Amino acid sequence: MIVLAVLRHDQRLADMAGGNNVSESTVRRWRDELIALLAAQAPRLDRALKKVAKQSGEVVLIDGTLIPTQRRAGKADRRNYSAKHRHHGLHFLALTDEKGRLIWLSAARPGRTHDNTAARHDHILAHLRAAGLGALADLGFRGLDNDVRDPVIVTGFHASRAHKLTPGQKTANRILATERAPVEHGFAHLKN
Incomplete structure (x- = not known):
């Protein structure tokens, strides 16, 4: 859900990480993994x-x-x-x-x-x-x-x-x- 909020609503990684008790680098990694997965299906x-x-x-x-x-x-x-x-x-x-x-x-x-x-x-x-x-x-x-x-x-x-x-x-x-x-x-x- 965090990655979808980042992608759909253009939320800043730091804001989403801080509000969900994870690090910014973790959210960035999740985002990059999801984008790579979606791109492979295109x-x-x-x-x-x-x-x-x-x-x-x-x-x-x-x-x-x-x-x-x-x-x-x-x-x-x-x-x-x-x-x-x-x-x-x-x-x-x-x-x-x-x-x-x-x-x-x-x-x-x-x-x-x-x-x-x-x-x-x-x-x-x-x-x-x-x-x-x-x-x-x-x-x-x-x-x-x-x-x-x-x-x-x-x-x-x-x-x-x-x-x-x-x-x-x-x-x-x-x-x-x-x-x-x-x-x-x-x-x-x-x-x-």
């Missing part, structure tokens, strides 16, 4: 995508999220600050199926990490191509897949001051958002 990206492809899946949904954490004192925590969310946290990428069931979750990255950067680091595009799958993504993944003939990752259209969206592009964005909604539900289950 599916690898390539295997998870091959499993989806075997089950006649054609498309996965991809998105990134920031899981808020408490701000730690000192300069070391600055990398966990997300200017977009104006909060400290850890960044995760997730792949879900069309129904929002979690397929794969990336390792935690600093909160300042952009979705595109995380996807490139995990070689998402190469793994999707190898498995023969496509992905629906939000505008945070724009530019990740520049193959206009055979795109693997489909994102919406981006508007700017100089380039307004046509009614057809707006409709395409609306349809894409509807199809992508289950990935947000997958994150909601993960965060609760």
Whole structure:
């Protein structure tokens, strides 16, 4: 229970140790053992995508999220600050199926990490191509897949001051958002 409180509520190790008559190093060891145990059970990206492809899946949904954490004192925590969310946290990428069931979750990255950067680091595009799958993504993944003939990752259209969206592009964005909604539900289950 102590380790779950540390992981779920971001409690300080010293606080949990002192309140439960154990040393801080013992709580740290328990935490590290549990994290190693959970990490060993997590599916690898390539295997998870091959499993989806075997089950006649054609498309996965991809998105990134920031899981808020408490701000730690000192300069070391600055990398966990997300200017977009104006909060400290850890960044995760997730792949879900069309129904929002979690397929794969990336390792935690600093909160300042952009979705595109995380996807490139995990070689998402190469793994999707190898498995023969496509992905629906939000505008945070724009530019990740520049193959206009055979795109693997489909994102919406981006508007700017100089380039307004046509009614057809707006409709395409609306349809894409509807199809992508289950990935947000997958994150909601993960965060609760």
